[in-house]
Amino acid sequence: MLMRFRLANYKSFLEESELTFVPARGNRSCSKPIYPLQSRTNEVGVLPVAAIYGANASGKSNVLKGLMLFVKEIINGSRSKKFTLGEQWFKLEPDAEFTPTMFELDFVANDTHYTYGIEAGRKRIEQEWLYKWKYGKKKTRAVLFHRNDAEEEPYHFGRQLKGRNKIISELTKATSLFLTTAATANHAELGQIHEYFKSNFSFRFGYQDIEAFDATHIEQSKLETKVSGFLSKLDTGIHRIQVFEEELDSDSKKILKALSGSFSEISKDDPDVRFEFPEKKKGIQTFHRSSNGDDIPFSFTEESLGTRALISILTPVLIILEKGGTLVIDEIEDSLHALMTTEIVKLFQDETVNSVGAQLLFSTHETHILGSKILDRDQVWFCEKSKEGASVLYPLSSFRLQKTDNMERGYLGGRFGGLPIIGELTSLTREV
Template identity: 30%
Template sequence: MLIQFSVRNFKSFREKATLSLVASGYDKTTREIENVTSLSHSTKELRLLKSAVIYGANASGKTKLVEALYFMKQFVRSSADEQPNDKIKVEPFLLDTYSESESSEFEVIFIRDGIRYRYGFEILPQLIVAEWLFKKEKDTEIELFYRTKQEFEFHGRIPEFKIGRKVAKDQMVKSTTLWLTAAAKWNDDLSKFIIKWFQKLHILSGLNDRSYMAYTLNQIKTGKMRGAITNFVRAASIGLEEISIVNLGIEDLPDQLSNEIRERIIQEIINEEGYLVEDIATYRRYDKNGNRVANKDFKIDQHESAGTRKYLALSGPVLDVLANGSILIVDELDARLHPNLVCKIIELFNSKLHNPMSAQLIFNTHDTNLLNVGLLRRDQIWFTEKDRYGASILYSLNDYSPRKNENLEKNYLQGNYGGIPYLGNFEQLIKSTSSNENAE
């Protein structure tokens, strides 16, 4: 499970921002059983939240926080693939002359197999400035390794990184490659163990469901989650009976396609069996007397709404994460989805029954309705806001210590917690524009 993520000097975040999934101790009765997972770690109880939501005005930093996590995940997985002269494609805060030449920093704290790890790195486009990994089993945090540029230090009494030590000693790590990635590439066991945790981070865009629709359709096609996905979509009460996958041949392509598009489809979309894959939704069909007759098939891409397509696309990742105890991070979860469907997805993650593996959901949204429906604790609600210099700030609703019966939605929209746009005089702007047009 994710305990904490921190980022500094990346895109709109100039100062260090930290998202914590540690449940606060202000109230151990509010949705404690549903929303909190209690773990026995060291000599203390570790209470972690199963979900968290981030609010904020447009361009306040919500998406940039998701992008920071995505960057860290991708860099950990692929930094060893960079060519010797390649620069690290990291973007610092660019709105002051100091930050744009300073290093960027990323760090995660997580728990896996009962052990708490803290891993992070500090980078410039031309080199890894620092890299570190700590673990904590009891009350003491132990440094496993620390890197300063091309110098590596390993804890002398810890047997981990047998292969990784040799990788560092033999200078097999480039200045732009993370040591963790290089060691895992040479089959270092603990390095691979850490990287596998990053593979459990599933980061999705709520605006581009095509990227994960393919995953969902493949789960249906292989039969791995066909029944679960069908039930998940049926629960949305849209009348759907089942979802099936149909293999089409090249001859099924529409005649009106240009040769260029036809060739592109043939090269990029045809699967290894030589077929095009098409998804079909089956609905009940009735006669004029209301009697049920034969079912009707519809092509999802052509006949379904954008919301239905997104809900179907999300079903695969959501069910997979719940089954495996992974972490799902969604940018703009509420886009094109009815608020009640968003609530149901949150309920699945907060449920002790449906989420026995303690999977976690982190998402950003503009749906203020979620603030007052009783699904979330105060420590699960976060905000992003920009300061006068254009830098994003991340903070928790818990910082305001709101009362239990406080109308969170009303107070948020009134600006009592920040994280909302400061609107100018739109009426005056329209009058000014109209006056200029009349003058012309």
């Protein structure tokens, strides 16, 4: 489970910023923390939902993009010859080019709290660290490994990290992560941590109207019945859905064959990259009930944009609610009605539905969620730009509020920041 994410000198973020799922002190009315860690003296709670609000270009999407970049680098490593991980520094500060980009995660894997982070320079990984936390009468930290490429002996390994650590460190390139290299080398503990990232994160940026993609995931996860049930309950007019498979037409096969040859030529220097295109395609068929009770089939494209968006977002939501993990969605309300968005958030807040400790992290402009009182103050975050143009991230829990305060009205009234500063557009139009 995700506990905290920190980043610095990445895109619009200059100074270190932190987003946390660890609950703040105080009474709760909307959410119950999940307790992945328990000790004799205390319980460590983690929240199921966090929402980020902010104006356009405030940087809220950059928090999610930074998390995705970090996780995907851990999973896949640097496959291209050019090192790009440290290329997205804060461009408005001249000195930032010479300061590394930093990412750090606190997470729970295999009933253990870990902290893993990196500092990426322009051409190499400058630092990398992994800590393990133990909870008892006191909270203690053990260093599993720390890498600092500026030192004569770059790697320091803690006693608790068993395995061929020194050999693996010698195999790790300057542009590669030791954690990823160790997982490739079948390191026992680090391989399990790598698997956590591989199987527990799902990212969704913008509405993706990809019928075949959604059909494949619905079929693989056996979600036809669940998706059908939700669509029926949400009054879309759809009684049920069905995933189908059919042969590609001859023209499509010719195009894919040509593309396969082109991609193979481009990637011929990298034996790990292979391109395979299917002979068949999957799709989604919807069924509506006629007045006489018959199921009438419709193609996916015959449904409204909003309905297609709902099916597209329900698929990863139901998968993560079934297996657990963290789902990250940028602009969750994209093409969805406000009430639909609210219902999706409620699924993660309901412990009878979310019994596996699934988490949802999303950015949004949808203020109806604030007015619906389905999120506690420590689940709401705001992002805005400073005078220097750098993004600042802060939680609603940093404000003093009364129980009777309307969060939606307060946000729209500018009390919490995170709103666009709009000048006199009519006069600007006349000048242009």
